[in-house]
Amino acid sequence: MSRAKAPPTENEALPFDAVRRVETPEGVTLTLRVAGPLPRLYAALVDGAIRGFAYSLAAIALSLLGDLGEGPFLVTLFLGEWGYPVIFEVFRNGVTPGKSALKLKVVNGDGTPVNLTASALRNLLRVADFMPVGYAAGVLSILLTKDFQRLGDLVAGTVVVHTGSPRSRDQLGLRVPDVPPVPPPVPLRAHEQRVIVGFAERVETWPPERARELAGMARGLTGAGGQEGVNRLLGLASWLVGRRLRAPEERR
Amino acid sequence: MSREIFEARYSGDWDRLERILKAPATRRKDEKQAPTGTLFPARLTPYDESELPELYRRVCHQLALVRNRHYGADLEDRLNGLALEAHEVLYQSRALHPRDLARFFLVTFPRRVREERLLVLVATLLFVVPAVGMLIACTASHDLVTTVVPPQVAAQIGEMYGPSGREARPGSTDLAMFGFYIYNNVGIAFRTFASGLFFGIGAIFFLVYNGFFMGAFAGEIGHLGYETSFYSFVIGHGSFELTAIALSGAAGLRLGFSILGPGNRTRATALREEGREALPIVGGSAVYLVIAAFLEAFWSSSSVFPPSAKFAVGTALWILVFLHLSLSGREGTRNAA
Incomplete structure (x- = not known):
């Protein structure tokens, strides 16, 4: 899968513009506005807060079951940590609640919606992005790649883009x-x-x-x-x- | 043609496309024509299906004109946004069908494992050799156990597998252990895979470390003389669990080796392609570990059955795993499924 690259036109963005150009089969070049580290960090924080809130709710509800609730709680924890981003990205067209709040979205490198494979890959590799501590590898990768891709994005071939319309x-x-x-x-x-x-x-x-x-x-x-x-x-x-x-x- | 005339002539197209794209994703009335029973329902909007592609192509054409004629960045942005959104709807991937999941587990997963048999062998050795070596070493010298197994854990081994430990365990503990196995073991498999990205080092570490740990654990069991209790416990779920650890390690190695030896591709391309290839193995490992968690929590720990029954069932499960990985999804059998 080689990167779609349009021949330079008068409209070619300056080299430091945070855009990614995708040539469609219709022969027209579309522009994706890739999102930088800061909005993505905020989105991750919102998602983290939502997960934390859901865990506390689950803990309260399951504590009513006494010892019986411990197993289901761990399963909830598992689904929250590994399943949450994948489920939202696949069912809600690349948008987790956090990304929705920041008007961000995950798409494939060619601008098409992410499927299960891409979403699962980028979220499994979150572990690699986290290493050695505090998402250091992921931040480094985002800063070093042209389209702000963390390691998971590189493996899955995805980018995170802004969805809000630019101000006219x-x-x-x-x-x-x-x-x-x-x-x-x-x-x-x-x-x-x-x-x-x-x-x-x-x-x-x-x-x-x-x-x-x-x-x-x-x-x-x-x-x-x-x-x-x-x-x-x-x-x-x-x-x-x-x-x-x-x-x-x-x-x- | 001036921008005003251009806009007057074509803005009807843009408004129409905007309305179609903004329409809520509702299921169409004529369910029979829609893909039925889909797990992930596609984004369906109530419009004439031939209309969207045609409008999309027209907007693409108009976008090219707007750029060429420099009608202005605002108009260009609007059309770019419209085309982008329509592009997404038109080129979305096919919705997943429940049948796909069965096909994944019965065909794709075992096939991918067979295609990577060399790496699976390497990963298995990276796991088994330290385990056996550690078992032998710990049998020879008891002190070595606590070099990998924390002393507190080693002290608990006697309680867990001794004559008193296996008797009275309430059902709630079984459920709690099930949750723990899911959270912990599947998580370990995922971490083993993902950390393989770093030139395979992470995957190798997890494989070797787990090998050492289990070898030392078994060594302690040998010293205590609880072999029957221990091996009748682990044989049931061990088939799925140990295989899954080796498989997720192999998938991690695949990822790491794609950077080390990309062949005639760029490393980025190799990583993308190999990641896609490795994913079914990780997915299959996760399914294996869920099965293992069920067995470990509700069957292996059960004190109703005698060890002989557990050894018999455990052996049968090992055979099942080998049959699944070696035969399922072969060309000849695919049509029968």
Whole structure:
């Protein structure tokens, strides 16, 4: 099973981006946002707390049986330690309660849901991750591998990914100001478009002097400096995000 | 085509796909068409089945266009998320059927054990040689017992297997011991396997250590002269338990050797492939240990039957284990099952 790798595109993430690219049989590249050590630690703590709570409930309930309850309690302990993650990952599509709280999920390396084999492997090898003490091997492995995989993930071929939708540009307060769109005088390349749109999205967060200073760098394109340069860039950005003066006729 | 027109034209697809994916996973009404009796019911949503793949392919196409035309990262993220979720639903693995579990135990497990017979032999020797060696050494020199068996435990051996120990044991103790055997023994098998990841060292350690321990334990029994009581006790569940320890050790060695000798694969690939190959052996060992826990708690400890009956049944169980591992799931017998 070789790692799905898409040919580099203009959208290729920077090398340090925490994403994993998966090429599907449909020929499109999907992006998985792999989760780092900290959210996973929190998820493990939540799962641990839930298990501990369940054990105490079981202990109270089984203590009513007296000596007879000791055996069932040990079986509960066994199922909790070894079965809990596997049962949730298989029946709930890769999500334990802890992972659910942190909006995480286990998937196969190609983005498909984990099956029993993968889940059993990654959770059996939790023992190896724990060694020599306190998940040292697992943390080391997470820090050293590109997709934050602990040893169990490496053997099972799984990754832990974020499931919550990333905040949109609108939610981040990034919006191109509403100014009349102006078509660019020359065709612009993709990264040039990005720079202009990025400028427009952030322009309101800078002091006007700083905006004018930055816009001055694009004098070659806008043919103007100062506030006029800023305004012309905003017009271009408005055009680049698809705004038009009047609703254009739909072309086939 | 501007982004606005693109969105106006295709957002119907996206909303529809979103609704299908968000629909709660309910069983369809027409149970007959759904896979019946599945242990892990697949995620079924009430929609026309031909619709999802088609919508998924369309969204994939649109995602590629959005990227190529730089319509914006927010739109790209939305379509990426949709495609990812649909991809998951479409490419999920087949639901497990109860029949699969039977097939696993009767076919896959013994076959994998036979395929790894060399490693199983190595693991068995790593376990048996220290055990026999320790037994001989402890028989010769009594002091050696406490080098592996803690003195408190050694002191209890006399109580456990002496004439008084086996008589009155309440049923609750049997149940408690069953729970303990499950928790402890199956856990040891899993640890033996997992720690094999470190170049096989962990698996070797557990095998050799358990061998030494049992050899010393048996040595102490010999000194006390409780052989009949002890061996009639262990022969019943020993077939499943000792075999399972050797098997989980073999699975751990498989894991470790995949890093040491990956062949013409990368070590990461070798580890993934060998892990998958080793897992059935660990699973089978766990089933063996559950059987052993039942036998150990409720049969081996029973004082109703005379030792001769226990030796007879124990021998039969050993034969059963050997037959299972050597014959079950062979090509010729598979169709009959």
